[in-house]
Amino acid sequence: MILFLTVVSGIAWTIVYIDAIRVGFRDRTNAIPAAALALNFAWEAIYASRSVATALSVQGVINIVWALADVVILYTFFRFGRAELPAWVTRKLFFGWALLLGVTAFAVQLLFVAEFGWDPAPRYAAFLQNLLMSGLFIAMFVSRGGSRGQSLLIAVAKWIGTLAPTLVFGWYANSMLILGVGALCSIFDLAYIGLMLRARTGRSGEAAAPGGTL
Template sequence: MVWLPPFLIPMSEVAPVTVGAADVPDALFAAVAGPTALGWLVTYILAIRQASRDRYVGIPAYLVAVNIAWEFSLTFLLEQTPTQRQINFLWLVFNVVLLRQALRYGPRDYPGLSTRVFRWTLAGVLVWASVVVMVGANEFRDLDGMYTGMIIQVPLSASFIFLLKRRGSSAGQSMYIAVAKTVGSLFAGLTAFVVYPSHHLLQVLVPTYVVLDLAYVVLLHRAMRREGRPPWAFRSPAAVTEAPAGSSTTGSGTGPAPRAGVGPRSDDATA
């Protein structure tokens, strides 16, 4: 005898993940997928530029490893649609540069880790994420990386907020990176809605990371204004920050130490 009250929501008769892609006109697909590819491409280029200027990574280091794991695995290792493989390969080229910057500048954000430990853990994340992406994509029969991509987007968007808080300044970041990332992610979500209208998990993941992206835009803008750094000045002086307490750049192989300049203010922690 069942003593609990009846459940409120019955399980789907057909698992949504088994429902194939909708028949989307080519023009509509290009209208949503095109800005996705372009938005993230611009994000990567701007992040590379900003990291070169500030000597701090433009994209959180461990998420760079996850991005590369996703792009490499779904380009060369696991079956994917031809269109998605080409887009992934293009992104991968720029992420290789971002990974190189992460290996060089990433330790500055983790003063509690030696450079060697940081690099080994970064490699470990890359390998582990590659396995998870392949197994997960195969589990869902995710032929265009939609499920795995949307799942990764949530921690990726959150990591930018954590990076801003932990670093205590806008070093390595810019409003243009934030906006380009938001545009790319938003259109990725629209692509998911158009191609897989019955996949409800995507309908939860997309609003989640879009809200996180918008929150990051607002927080970064506030931080830059407090620092006296013009938010929309594309050629403004490179943002710099004081090295976190306990960090050491001498002999670490992470490049020259940042100059004293735009450092964290007392109210940065509440950005």
């Protein structure tokens, strides 16, 4: 069952990344919030590299696939992301902010390793940044005034991709912290799915023009 749930999570998050690439190029924007994207890429780059350096596992292969997909999503962020920021944010400010965000994301991931060790660190970091991402997706919907640069498929796949490891590391591994944070992720994810369904049925406003916040 644990292997099955790991594969389900891997497939679901891969769908998230593939559709984020599709939507990003279609709508000329980043489909994953900037802070969440930075943390995800740092997490995947660190643990994919460790997997290659030690012994490849199913999760290690999945991490490598995710890291490669994130490179393309990062391209959409650098190509289109500045348009989502206020006009006073110059190109230099945008890249400087992006660099600071990236360095911070790698530092946070390595601090988790320093504090908890290589085995627990990826679990704790992943669920906490996942909760952050869940909130940021809702904030993205609000700041853009609708579903521009987002999709219902991303919303549903993210929920499933988080729920599966919540069962693995929360329920089966008996971690109250992971189970609780995973449950909070589901609450936010279901709320976001509701917003996307609302947008899909035309009951929310049309997407706002670029110029909001990431």
